[in-house]
Amino acid sequence: MTPTDLGIVGALGVFAGVVNSLVGSATLVTFPVLLSLGVPPVVANVSNNIGLVPGSAVGAWGYRRELAGQGGRVLRWGAIAALGSLVGAVTLLALPPAAFEAVVPALVLLGVVLVAAGPPLSRRVAGRGRRTGEREPRWLRPAIGVTGVYGGYFGAAQGVMLIGVLGVGYSPDLQRVNAMKNALAAAINGVAGVLFALVADVEWRVAGLLALGSAVGGLLGSSVGRRLPPPLLRAAVVAVGLAAFVSILVT
Incomplete structure (x- = not known):
């Protein structure tokens, strides 16, 4: 690669850190750009994953106020997401990409629908929880695990999917949801990144530059994102999710 x-x-790393801390789905931009620079697809995928780990971690730290008192949930849901990520990463290394990519458009579109319908659905879930004594719907943990599998395999739009799932099953407060999303994304990317670093072919110059840039971008994005009105942030999530859906269909 040239200078x-x-x-x-x-620069792509900075952009990715900002977008991932706000919405997710930066992989839909970083992955094609890496391909255009001549990085082989699987190498681009694993290098991109490793490079975005610091951005996810810094983004979660930037939202630490919104995560106050949620340490138990972060650990429980993070463990589930991490286990799913391990399954997805192993699948990536063992099987051809077409096996999982076939369902990606449907998963992304589902995430967008969940984000758009999040507030009323969240209120219904909360009301059911008060009536039955449940703190969370039974489907939430399996859904987090499935999202972890997807994130470990490829990760494009995993942030949109996490926001959709958490917006329905966790909280109607999008800032709170975004904070949890960043924490879970850090767990997903981190576990997959460790596995890839140990056994996969990595372009370390790419991974290192993405890591440095995404850490800066994650800090910037979390600072901006915490000040955005929830309707504006939700609109951004839906817009990026729809762009992700269209991008996947035409590639």
């Missing part, structure tokens, strides 16, 4: 290419990768 110009490496500069593009570094």
